Amino acid sequence: MKACPSLDARARVLALAVVALAAALPAGAVVDRDCALPEADCTLAETAARAGVFAGAAVDPPERSPYTAFAVPEHFNSVTAENAMKWGVLAQRVGSYDFSEADALVDFAEENGARIRGHTLVWGRGPLPSDLGVLVDAAADPAARLRQILTDHIARVVGHYAGRVESWDVVNEPLDVFTDRFDQNLFLRTLGPDYIAESFRAAHAADPAARLFLNEFFPDFGGAKAARFVALVRELLAAGVPLHGVGIQTHAFLRPPPYPAFPGFLAELAALGVDVELTELDVLIVWFQAADDPEAAQADAFAGLTGACLALPACTGITTWGVTDADTWLDTTAPFAIVAPNRPLLFDESLAPKPAYFAVREVFASRAVPFSVQAARLLADFDAAVEAGSLGSARFPAPAGLQGLRAVLAEGEQLLAKARYGAACRVLGTAGRLLDGEARPPDLVSGPARPELARSLAELRRQLDCDG
């Protein structure tokens, strides 16, 4: 998974500022220099970056919504296009694309170091070009015509953003809203269920590096629809379809959280080997109206849902569907508009973070591992590998031949504990070259444990933004 270098850099600047402040504090004052805990005043984005996952929000381009620039980069390190990339928004008629708004959002996200989730290439119930149905109906071979239009669309859009949009919701809501049937949309009626696999293949061809997701809403997580979704993912993977992740929408509007089946459902999907993200999280306040403190109860619900995902190594992040209670889709969409304000998000109407913001941040913090702890783990793994004989030196007898490398790693850990990130990067760079086999002599470090240690070290350097 890609990190967010500029946010890592920001976290580092913040940490350095805290260290500078510490020098002025009386001896004994406790300062968290690694910026990994909520008490350290890290934002949600900084905490997520430290945890190596994404905290995202669905937003419209900054020219359309003032909440976008408020949210990113300070609070979120990922953005989803709430509307700008939908087929019928990009192209009011088949083939007549206007990328200007979506481009503005992508430019904005890049300028602010945020990861971009593309949403969505194929959505049978969503906005489509107004002439799509007519063109297909009028064709001599409707299936061939629709297949051509569909694959042209995917090639055009994914190609337009190749290398910039990190992940795509390739197909959104392939299943019926409440049942385990396929959604009976134009694509299914004309092409059959194969339109799903074909869409993924077309997206992969247009950008082989993009992470490709199947995104879905669930009325509950233990019912027939959830089971059908797991089966569908399994079938697609078995057929060799380039499917890399599942987006679990998590609009909590049908029944109040917690959902007992939720953790098991996510774990079942993760066990299939795909990334798991909560892609459209919002929790209506109405569920907690009777609670002593409705916002605190809402915060618990957010923490429970977020925690169920982040407990899994396969979980790559969460995204709230909107930024503030002032701009939620629920307040303008029937039937939820009747009970507006639904107040389902992390910020209130005056842009103040709600208890839910802090609760979600705490969940991210519990997954975050301070840099110095990561370095200490690396050193322990190194020692264990030498002890087990799985790391050695072709030139010198272990462990003597590895003492220099061990000393370098230990120095890196010490520097990170002191928040001396620049110096740590330099030292860890030397260690990295030794482990990568790039140093002279090239066979100085060998053994089956070497590649894994090299990977861990590279990941630590990536999080530190050493090459940025």
Ligand code: G3I
């Ligand atoms: O674009 C016009 C705009 O020009 C006009 O001024 C305005 C006046 O009403 O309408 C605008 O279009 C609306 C658009 O949102 C932008 O606000 C559409 O009528 C409205 O239907 C559209 O709703 C979006 C909906 O998807 C349908 O595309 C919601 O904002 C968006 O939050 C919602 O998101 C979906 C996900 O994509 C998939 N999962 C469910 C989720 C919630 O329904």
